[in-house]
Structures are given as structure tokens and as C-alpha cells.
Amino acid sequence: MFTKILVAIDGSPASEKALAAAVDLAANSRAELIALGVVEVPEVVGMIDEVDEIRQGTEAYLRQINEAAVNYARSRGVVLRSVLVRGHAAEAIVKYAESEGVNLIVVGQRGHSRIARFLLGSTSDRVSEHSPCSVMIVK
Amino acid sequence: MEIGWGIATVWMGLALLASFISIRFKLSVALVEILVGAAAGNIALLLNQNHVFGLHWSLESNEWIKFLAGFGSILLTFMAGAEIEPSILRRFFKESLSIGVASFAAPFIGAILYARYISGWDWSAAMICGIALSTTSVAVVYAVMIETGLNETDFGKLILAACFITDLGTVLALGACFANYDWRLLVFAVVAAVVLWLAPGFVRWFFTRFSTHVSEPGVKMVFFILFGLGALATMSNSEAVLPAYMVGLALAGVFAHQRDTIRRLRTTVFAFLTPFYFLNAGMKVHAAALWSGLGLIVILLAVKLVTKMVGVWPLTRMFRFGIRESNYTTLLMSTGLTFGTISALFGLTHGYTDASGKLHTYINQEQYSILVTVVIASAIVPTLIAQKWFKPDLEPVIALDVAPSSSMGPAPGADGAPAGATRPASIREG
Incomplete structure (x- = not known):
């Protein structure tokens, strides 16, 4: 049914659940699996160094997370391709899914408070709204 | 001197709060520090006015906070100058100089004329207004380009080089408009010219000889130069950020090979100096002045956007940018933050x-509050418009293909830039 699955990971407990679900799904359906990490940098900044510091720190962190994801998938007998992109999380996930022609996106739901959800919105909501394919939201 | 650990605790607590907020909400720490400073300052004012608990509530900066804030602004400016790649400036000299000068001159003149003849500000205040609104935030432009990968293209490099020229115009204006034109300025100009001429060779040799020592003599040498030129600039009623930016530009080539030193310097600056600068800048914003000046805030923001468009857009078309790229460039060059607040703070703390x-x-509290708000709005509004409607159609940069540790993929480049990144093609026409 699903031949190409994209799972968004950021190191949060919610994204770990999403990864576990995606790996199970890929194992059962023999689908190709891609893990995507998004490096977000604030746009309104006071210093160039601030941008570089955040970018390099986030990339290094996500690189570790993605390596762990690859090893986790391998332990379950699944080959996982792992990629980092820069941008806004929801927009980057949807764009990457389009460019790769995936037919399922798996994301975790972080369980923000009502205030945080109102102020920040939710990445999973935005992905499900704009995605070109099916979306699985893992709680 | 009273050390004032209590005041230090409150200020560092506010800086800590700003860090938490910026991390939680993925916002710029500089912006959050200004906002936290403004909130804390106005709350303290309110508590004091109402004699809450019968106490005197004040977060006014004392002498050492002023020094740390001033040192922070000097290092911010120095590091901004040191970020330029001299080869890029040479490569796109004609285009970046034209766009950069126009991007400075049009809002500088436009905002001065508006503030003087329509808002009725005196000449000094109008000039501060012109300088504060002439800026372009290199940091905002850089952040946006990092996200899209435009920083890797000729188009992006050209815009960044033009931004440095605009900021050079701003610091030159800040240094020149209010200086006393006497022998002291002459001494400053001569000494600065000699130091800027000799500094790259000397500092390069100095770092080669002493850079590995734990006491950081190289960093101390840079501080020595900045303090010395800052003292001479202040003596002639100029501004210490002017020589700081010039020294940064002069030493950019040297620091391109001293990334470890820059990293250590950055840690000190971010943790200890810039919080005092940005909190201090925010604390001087009076909320009451914002309500009464709301109309002027909107108009001055419009003045900045329109004059940037008048100055930058025709030149981008002349250099054969596409319509979409011209609009994008113009909007990005309309952003401002750090240099705008530095200029406004200079106006509030200097005078005759x-x-x-x-x-x-040169400006009063109300004018300062209005200018800083316009500057903050100019960091946000044009960026949002540019990103929403005029972002060039590029794929996000594929940063890294990560393989498990046994078969690692390509490592990032020495500068932290991704290896094997998908390089978007230049988007200039023709």
C-alpha cells in the first residue's frame, strides 16, 4: 500500500514514537523509509554569529539523532535513508515529501499546551493540512 | 565603587529569561532581550509610580552596566564588520557599491526630510532618525539566505556585500554627523587611517606568534585597538562603533583564518556583553510613548520601506535582476535591527x-521609543512579506545525507557549511 514513507524526526519523545511506528510500517509493507530532520533558524536575528551558532548547533544535534534513527531501523531490519534540510519545519517536510514522491508522511504530536498551540501552531496540523499525500500523526 | 550585585543579579536573571524564551519559541535572542528589557523597564516604572510595597523600583543602568552595554555594542559592530568576505566585495564591487550606497542614502535623506519637515523634529533628532532608518540588517538577510541556500549563490553574495556597504554608510554617518570638526577629529582620523593600514599585517603576525597562549593575547590586542580608537572617536564627539566596524572590515581577512578565536570571542560576547546592550536598549523604551506615537511608527516604517524601494529597486533592475528577485532584494535590504538600535541609543545618550x-x-525618550519600535518592526515586516510572496523559487538546501557511523556520509566543510549540498543555480537573468 505505502511504498515510500517519510518520517519527520527532531529528537523529541513524540518523534521517537513516530519513528518507531514508521519503522514498523516500513517493515510490514516493505516500503522505502526516509527520516527527515529540519534545521530551523530564526529569521529575525541581531547577529550573523547568532545564525551560525544556532545552525551549526542544530545541525550537529540532528545529525546525531538521525544516525541513531538509522541504527534503530537497522536493528529492526529496515534500511533507513536519513536527510537534513533547512527551513520551516512544516513547509520543509511537505516540500521534501513532494520532491521525493512519498505516499505517507509520519509525524509525532508533541502535545503542546493550549497557549503554546495557539501561539506557535502545530507542525503536525500544518503538515496534515498541506501535505500532498496521506499523513499519520502518532500520539 | 559599589559593585551592586543585586542589580547584576536582576539583569543577568532577565538575560537568562530572554534565553529561555528565545529557545522555547525559536526567536532571536537579541530581539527577545530587547522585548524583555522593555517589559521589565516599564513594569518597574509602573511599580515605582504606584509605590508598590513602599519600595523604590528601578532598573536604571549604573556606570558599569553602561560600560558593559557599550562594550557589547562595540564588539557587535566589530564582529559584524569582520564577517565580510573581502574577495566577494572585490568581485561584485560595482553592483554591491551602487546598491549598498543607494540603500543607505535614500532612506537616510527621506527619513531626515520627513522627520524634520513633516514631524517637526529638530535637525539633530531628524538626523538620528535618518541614520537609524538607513540601516540594513545583515544578520536578518543572512538568516533568510541560509534557510533558502541563497547565501551560496552569486545573487546572495552580492546582496550580502551590498548590505555591508549600507552598514558602512550608517556607521560613517553616525561618526561624521555629530563629530566636532576640530584638531581632535583630525588626530582621530590620522591615527585611525594608520592603524587600519597597519592592523591586518600586524594582527596576522601577532596571532601567528601568540594565538595558542591560554591568556588570549590576540583577543586582548584586538580589544586594545578597539578601546584606543574608541577613546579617540569619543574625544571628538564621534562614536566608538565607527572605528569598531572599520577595524572589523580591515581584519576580516585575518579572522577568516581564526575561526577558533572568533568562536571563543563570540561566547564571551553572547553570554556576557550583548545581553546588557540589548536589555539596556529595550529598557529605555517607554510603553506610553508608543501608544501616543503609534501613527508616526507606522508612517516611519512606511517611509523606510518606500525610500528603500526608491533607492534599491531600480538598481536591481539595472543589474538585470528578475522582477521577483528585485522585490525580494529590496525587501531584505529594508530590514534593520542592531545598527538601528545602536543609532537610536546614541541619540538618546549623546547631545550637547x-x-x-x-x-x-539629540532625541528624547519618546522619539527613542518610536525609533526603536520602527527598527524592530523593520526587522519583522519586510522579512515576512519577502518570505511569503517574493521568495525565489528554490528548493531548501539538502544539508546532509546521514549514514550510520560505520559508513558515514560526507562531512560538513571546514566552515560548517554542508558538503555535497545541492547548490541552487544563480537566479540572475541572462
């Missing part, structure tokens, strides 16, 4: 002394 010894600052 009358016969009775009273200091009359």
Missing part, C-alpha cells in the same frame, strides 16, 4: 551641554 551644564540629548 548648555551653559548651565545640562545635557540636551
Whole structure:
């Protein structure tokens, strides 16, 4: 049914659940699996160094997370391709899914408070709204 | 001197709060520090006015906070100058110089004329207004380009080089408009010219000889140069950020090979100096002035956007940018933050002394509050418009293909830039 699955990971407990679900799904359906990490940098900044510091720190962190994801998938007998992109999380996930022609996106739901959800919105909501394919939201 | 650990605790607590907020909400720490400073300052004012608990509530900066804030602004400016790649400036000299100068001159003149003849500000205040609104935030432009990968293209490099020229115009104006034109300025100009000429060779040799020592003599040498030129600039009623930016530009080539030193310097600056600068800048914003000046805030923001468009857009078309890229460039060059607040703060803390010894600052508290708000809005509004409607159609940069540790993929480049990144093609026409 699903031949190409994209799972968004950021190191949060919610994204770990999403990864576990995606790996199970890929194992059962023999689908190709891609893990995507998004490096977000604030746009309104006071210093160039601030941008570089955040970018390099986030990339290094996500690189570790993605390596762990690859090893986790391998332990379950699944080959996982792992990629980092820069941008806004929801927009980057949807764009990457389009460019790769995936037919399922798996994301975790972080369980923000009502205030945080109102102020920040939710990445999973935005992905499900704009995605070109099916979306699985893992709680 | 009273050390004032209590005040230090409150200020560092506010800086800590700003860090938490910026991390939680993925916002710029500089912006959050200004906002936290403004909130704390106005709350303290309110508590004081109402004599809450019968206490005197004040977060006014004392002498050492002023020093740390000033040091922070000097290092911010120095590091901004040191970020330029001299080869890029040479490569796109004609285009970046034209766009950069126009991007400075049009809002500088436009905002001065508006503030003087329509808002009725005096000449000094109008000039501060012109300088504060002439800026372009290199940091905002850089952040946006990092996200899209445009920083890797000729188009992006050209825009960044033009931004440095605009900021050079701003610091030159800040240094020149209010200086006393006497022998002291001459001394400053001569010494600065000699230091800027000799500094790259000397500092390069100095770092080669001493850079590995734990006491950081190289960093101390840079501080020595910045303090010395800052003292001479202040003596002639100029501004210490002017030589700081020039020294940064002069030493950019040297620091391109001293990334470890820059990293250590950055840690000190971010943790200890810039919080005092940005909190201090925010604390001087009075909320009451914002309500009464709301109309002027909107108009001055429009003045900045329109004059940037008048100055930058035709030139981008002349250099054969596409329509979408011209609009995008113009909007990005309309952003401002750090240099805008530095200029406004200069206006609020400098002025002339009358016969009775009273200091009359170039701008008053209300004008300062309005200008800083316009500057903050100019960091946000044009960026949002540019990103929403005029972002060039590029794929996000594929940063890294990560393989498990046994078969690692390509490592990032030495500068932290991704290896094997998908390089978007230049988007200039023709």
C-alpha cells in the first residue's frame, strides 16, 4: 500500500514514537523509509554569529539523532535513508515529501499546551493540512 | 565603587529569561532581550509610580552596566564588520557599491526630510532618525539566505556585500554627523587611517606568534585597538562603533583564518556583553510613548520601506535582476535591527551641554521609543512579506545525507557549511 514513507524526526519523545511506528510500517509493507530532520533558524536575528551558532548547533544535534534513527531501523531490519534540510519545519517536510514522491508522511504530536498551540501552531496540523499525500500523526 | 550585585543579579536573571524564551519559541535572542528589557523597564516604572510595597523600583543602568552595554555594542559592530568576505566585495564591487550606497542614502535623506519637515523634529533628532532608518540588517538577510541556500549563490553574495556597504554608510554617518570638526577629529582620523593600514599585517603576525597562549593575547590586542580608537572617536564627539566596524572590515581577512578565536570571542560576547546592550536598549523604551506615537511608527516604517524601494529597486533592475528577485532584494535590504538600535541609543545618550551644564540629548525618550519600535518592526515586516510572496523559487538546501557511523556520509566543510549540498543555480537573468 505505502511504498515510500517519510518520517519527520527532531529528537523529541513524540518523534521517537513516530519513528518507531514508521519503522514498523516500513517493515510490514516493505516500503522505502526516509527520516527527515529540519534545521530551523530564526529569521529575525541581531547577529550573523547568532545564525551560525544556532545552525551549526542544530545541525550537529540532528545529525546525531538521525544516525541513531538509522541504527534503530537497522536493528529492526529496515534500511533507513536519513536527510537534513533547512527551513520551516512544516513547509520543509511537505516540500521534501513532494520532491521525493512519498505516499505517507509520519509525524509525532508533541502535545503542546493550549497557549503554546495557539501561539506557535502545530507542525503536525500544518503538515496534515498541506501535505500532498496521506499523513499519520502518532500520539 | 559599589559593585551592586543585586542589580547584576536582576539583569543577568532577565538575560537568562530572554534565553529561555528565545529557545522555547525559536526567536532571536537579541530581539527577545530587547522585548524583555522593555517589559521589565516599564513594569518597574509602573511599580515605582504606584509605590508598590513602599519600595523604590528601578532598573536604571549604573556606570558599569553602561560600560558593559557599550562594550557589547562595540564588539557587535566589530564582529559584524569582520564577517565580510573581502574577495566577494572585490568581485561584485560595482553592483554591491551602487546598491549598498543607494540603500543607505535614500532612506537616510527621506527619513531626515520627513522627520524634520513633516514631524517637526529638530535637525539633530531628524538626523538620528535618518541614520537609524538607513540601516540594513545583515544578520536578518543572512538568516533568510541560509534557510533558502541563497547565501551560496552569486545573487546572495552580492546582496550580502551590498548590505555591508549600507552598514558602512550608517556607521560613517553616525561618526561624521555629530563629530566636532576640530584638531581632535583630525588626530582621530590620522591615527585611525594608520592603524587600519597597519592592523591586518600586524594582527596576522601577532596571532601567528601568540594565538595558542591560554591568556588570549590576540583577543586582548584586538580589544586594545578597539578601546584606543574608541577613546579617540569619543574625544571628538564621534562614536566608538565607527572605528569598531572599520577595524572589523580591515581584519576580516585575518579572522577568516581564526575561526577558533572568533568562536571563543563570540561566547564571551553572547553570554556576557550583548545581553546588557540589548536589555539596556529595550529598557529605555517607554510603553506610553508608543501608544501616543503609534501613527508616526507606522508612517516611519512606511517611509523606510518606500525610500528603500526608491533607492534599491531600480538598481536591481539595472543589474538585470528578475522582477521577483528585485522585490525580494529590496525587501531584505529594508530590514534593520542592531545598527538601528545602536543609532537610536546614541541619540538618546549623546547631545550637547548648555551653559548651565545640562545635557540636551539629540532625541528624547519618546522619539527613542518610536525609533526603536520602527527598527524592530523593520526587522519583522519586510522579512515576512519577502518570505511569503517574493521568495525565489528554490528548493531548501539538502544539508546532509546521514549514514550510520560505520559508513558515514560526507562531512560538513571546514566552515560548517554542508558538503555535497545541492547548490541552487544563480537566479540572475541572462
